[in-house]
Amino acid sequence: MSKNALIDKLVTLVKPIVSGLNYELYHLEFVKEGNENYLRIYIDKETGGISLEDCEKVSRAVSEMLDVEDPIVEAYYLEVSSPGIDRTLYTEEHLQKYVQSKILVKLSGLLDGKKKYEGELIAFDSEELKINSEGHEVSIPRSKVSSVNLRGEL
Template structure:
């Protein structure tokens, strides 16, 4: 099964369980790290995420995965909050956090730097715009490896 198809199937399995627990499915990934497979499900809520939210969601998803068995390899299931310095994976996440402080990690030097921190002003299909060092700059999305929230504490 192709990874995209597997992720779609896993999302269909996880979504109703997450919503039943009054949370939203923030992100889901199936990755291999150090020879181990991980199914990571990040859940979010406007009220924050408790350990109990993660446990209930994990139990519910695990029960269905045991029955439907879409993953043929052995894996570890992890359910957690995306955290305060959460990665912004897609346009929905970017849109939700316009006006917030972000850290943009680049996959190569851009204007002499590899990391930019600033206020997220907007984005398009090909770039994101942040206020960095008092200037509005546009960064091509193909130069970006990760964008994450960088709350001012």
């Protein structure tokens, strides 16, 4: 099974469990680091932060399902956590939720001599992100974006 197919299957299996516990499946990834495989599940909720108890509850429920369904053939570690205050914005829904929030955009190449921009997300579409950076509106082509992170403030 391809990695993308595995991720799709895992999302299909994990999302109802996470939703059933009243959390949002923010992101899921299956990565190899060194000789170890990790299934990382990031959860969120509408109000308040994610606690250690929240992560434990989701981890137990997902672990039970994975033991039964057994979709991953190789050995792996299961990690459940919050996406964090400086969370990566992966989807259109994530971007929409954080319009008018401060973000950090890292680029795959230079744009006007810079590899990263920080500012308030004003708008976005399939072609570009528009941010207010140091009082100037900057249009960043989506094709140059390598990652977008929320710049959380406590």
